[in-house]
Amino acid sequence: MxxxxxxxxxxxxxxxxxxxxxxxxxxxxxxNVLFGVSWTLTQFHIVALLKENELMNNTTLAKELNISKPAVTKATKKLLEKGIIKEKQNEGNKKEIFYVLTEKGETMAAIHEKLHKEAEEQYLSLLDNFNKEQLETIILFLNTLTNHLKNENMK
Missing domain, CATH: 1.20.5 (Single alpha-helices involved in coiled-coils or other helix-helix interfaces)
Known part of the structure; x- marks a missing residue:
């Protein structure tokens, strides 16, 4: 063993x-270059989330992506500067700022979705090599590893 x-x-x-x-x-x-700019995976994921859910703010993005609010701020700063997203204030609370995609952002989201589907198809094809019992073992291992990493990160 x-x-x-x-x-x-x-x-x-x-x-x-x-x-x-x-x-x-x-x-x-x-x-990862698009529009002449090199983007991080976090930035691509923010764009994808904004495509799915309009009017997300730093807090909701951080929660969805399981990252810190400062990490969201850093990622959104570049997205704002390059015209991928724009800020929108809440009518009832001017302090609360939400993000929405621009036309460039919509294009970026579509490209990300296409790449994401291609990657998903590759993984599904790879998983065809395993039977159900083996897949259950893989799931158990990956969940255990993920929980271990999360717990180590909390220390």
């Missing part, structure tokens, strides 16, 4: 190393 655990650990390390290497390559190849 111990050697199997070591094989899993080695496979996980290989996966992480390969994924990071690909991310660096994508970054240097300007794979």
């Amino acid at each position: 111990e050697s199997t655990k070591k094989k899993v650990l080695k496979a996980l390390q290989e996966f992480i190393t390969t994924r990071e290497s690909i991310r660096r390559t994508e970054s240097s190849n300007n794979k």
